[in-house]
Amino acid sequence: MTENVSQRQGLFVQFFGWIGRLVLELFERVFFIYRLILDSLYWTFAAPLIGKGLRLGSAFDEMVKVGVNAVPIVGLISFSIGMILAMQSAYQLEQFGATIFTANLVAVAQTRELGPLMTAIIVAGRSGSGIAAEIGTMKVGEEIEALQSMGFNPIKFLVVPKLLALAVMVPCLTIISDFIGISGGISIAVFSLDLGFGRYLSATIFALVFKDIITGLIKSVVFAVLVGLTGCYMGFKVEGGAEGVGRRTTQSVVVSIFLIILADAFFTSLFYYLW
């Protein structure tokens, strides 16, 4: 009887111990993310004002890596998405003899939704994973500690240039994606729907309002920061050699895309109901 009770107590303690550890771990993570965001904000906006400098040089290097080098793949995917959108819309609109509204559908869907979303997903796959791998490898190779031992702040040196580059370049890529996506729609309209270049283009311009493009760009800045922070977080969390780098890199892509979709749902509903 007594043995039974002590056994049950043991299980009890084990259970609460398990919950306690989970909660502690959660707190630790939340605190780490909180510090990462706070430090990034400090080193981006406050530190340069009090003369602690901003590494614009490496931010420009990062912009080339994240932005300029991504133009071909963003272009290719956006053109295909534009074509697909045009074909799928035309399939329905043909039944009503309203194929000209393909222009409206492609333009609005591309600028409000698919341009920012596809660009962010490409950047998450290309650069988010790259950031996680770079910082993770640096952590494994004691490079982060070397930076600290020289009196450098890793947030200022590694995180801020990447975040800045992403926040500037992802909206730029989104604008490119919008243009190329609409061109993809035009190519289908001209070659297969007999709509005529001028007619389709004027319908597009007529359909688009300023708000469509702006909401898309606001979303893309948010996506950019999410991708950057996730990549950096995963990089700093790497432990245990090359295997750890691989695991965190994969996680960074999965988590980035998840957060992008979540933020997309939030902002789209915000713009839909409130603006």
Place this chain on the structure above:
Amino acid sequence: METSTKTEAIIQVRNLVVAYEERVILDNINLVIPRGETTVILGGSGCGKSTLLRHLIGLHKPESGNILVKGRDITQLGEQELSDILRKVGVVFQSSALFNSISVGDNVALPLREHTRLEESTIQIMTKIKLDMVGLSGYERFMPSELSGGMKKRAAFARAISMDPEILFCDEPSAGLDPIVAAGLDQLILKLKKALKMTIVVVTHEMASMYLIADHIIMLNGGKVIFTGTQEEFKKSQNDRVRQFIERRPEEYSEEEIGRYARALTTDSF
């Protein structure tokens, strides 16, 4: 303890305790590192010597205790003040820790570019001098991945001394290198000490290298300091663990312990 009274202490560690969760890594450490000498921190694997080094350069904050570097307690300093102290400290990491995305020359020049307002031409010359010093003249444009293990270590030395530090820390300088290259690094440490008059702290378990470079020896075992003194005193020490280290004796187990271990391995009940 003769050395510590003779010369002034540049680093003093008082009652340092480091623990990760339940496990105590460093248990009430007290030690003194004299200025201008080469101190070797000896100890077996897992004795806490690398952990001690990481605390001496302020990478981690200890559970309790004080670390005084040039009279200032680095465990109490804010980031900016710590950064100011670290400018006068050079560190050579075990894995060299060169920044792989920039060239060897840029690695050496980085602290100068960030911490000083020197002109680029001056920085170039200083970089060249430091690389000459470690025997890597003409390697400015190489990327770290193009260097061998020993050359990477030398480049790491060049980067560590680029700001003319007062204290140079080396974590296992000969780890993973062949004896010839390792001996070359010992010579480099001797040369740097002579040329730059630095305080050098080397963490190692290599006895040969220790005999060559050490003025002052600190030995750790199980998170405690078990010996401090000169080479002469070290050789004469009667401490069991020190003798074991000098005589290169393996860990001894009694017949009974070995039997018990063997039984535990062969029976399937855990």
